[in-house]
Amino acid sequence: xxxxxxxxxxxxxxxxxxxxxxxxxxxxxxxxxxxxxxxxxxxxxxxxxxxxxxxxxxxxxxxxxxxxxxxxxxxxxxxxxxxxxxxxxxxxxxxxxxxxxxxxxxxxxxxxx
Amino acid sequence: xxxxxxxxxxxxxxxxxxxxxxxxxxxxxxxxxxxxxxxxxxxxxxxxxxxxxxxxxxxxxxxxxxxxxxxxxxxxxxxxxxxxxxxxxxxxxxxxxxxxxxxxxxxxxxxxxxx
Numbered sequence: 001x002x003x004x005x006x007x008x009x010x011x012x013x014x015x016x017x018x019x020x021x022x023x024x025x026x027x028x029x030x031x032x033x034x035x036x037x038x039x040x041x042x043x044x045x046x047x048x049x050x051x052x053x054x055x056x057x058x059x060x061x062x063x064x065x066x067x068x069x070x071x072x073x074x075x076x077x078x079x080x081x082x083x084x085x086x087x088x089x090x091x092x093x094x095x096x097x098x099x100x101x102x103x104x105x106x107x108x109x110x111x112x113x
Numbered sequence: 114x115x116x117x118x119x120x121x122x123x124x125x126x127x128x129x130x131x132x133x134x135x136x137x138x139x140x141x142x143x144x145x146x147x148x149x150x151x152x153x154x155x156x157x158x159x160x161x162x163x164x165x166x167x168x169x170x171x172x173x174x175x176x177x178x179x180x181x182x183x184x185x186x187x188x189x190x191x192x193x194x195x196x197x198x199x200x201x202x203x204x205x206x207x208x209x210x211x212x213x214x215x216x217x218x219x220x221x222x223x224x225x226x227x228x
């Protein structure tokens with residue numbers, strides 16, 4: 001089965017700083033999802049990437065999927081306290097398992113004002 | 114429009130008891146998936162249902178079961194609760210299955226504590 005490794009496991013930044021979270025897969029990614037989670041709450045959908053080399057942005061968050069479709073990065077520009085939370089990458093296993101998402105362990109982001 | 118709704122939000126049960134968790138998908142969505150998230154880890158896939166049929170099952174014991182109703186809402190049942198079943202149970206809703214990269218939207222979850 002597919003495994004996703006996120007790095008770093010936790011990140012503490014000062015407000016206004018840029019940061020990057022990485023997600024690496026053991027297999028080719030058929031689809032890569034990024035979610036944000038506040039502690040103990042549900043997952044908020046951020047972005048979904050499908051094609052090798054694809055890049056999507058929403059407000060100050062940019063996500064990229066590499067050409068080989070085995071690594072994705074989430075970049076936050078000029079971080080704000082509202083960006084704090086747990087960021088999770090999830091992979092669609094594809095084939096007969098479409099819709100079954102495998103998640104990384106999460107990256108805990110703290111933004112100090 | 115209402116998003117994915119789950120009930121109850123919190124639940125405390127005793128070891129050996131049975132629990133039923135409920136999920137209502139986004140209007141028009143026909144697929145519901147269930148995930149278990151233990152503290153400090155990413156969610157783990159439990160079940161996927163589409164059009165009232167089970168389409169996928171994760172690596173969970175038979176104590177876990179689920180079903181989907183004609184209105185596409187779903188129940189997750191767990192029998193003979195163990196302390197290790199304490200977790201946040203998440204429900205995800207999507208329009209279809211079988212298509213690559215269908216967006217999945219999650220509910221707020223049910224926090225189950227087994228004592």
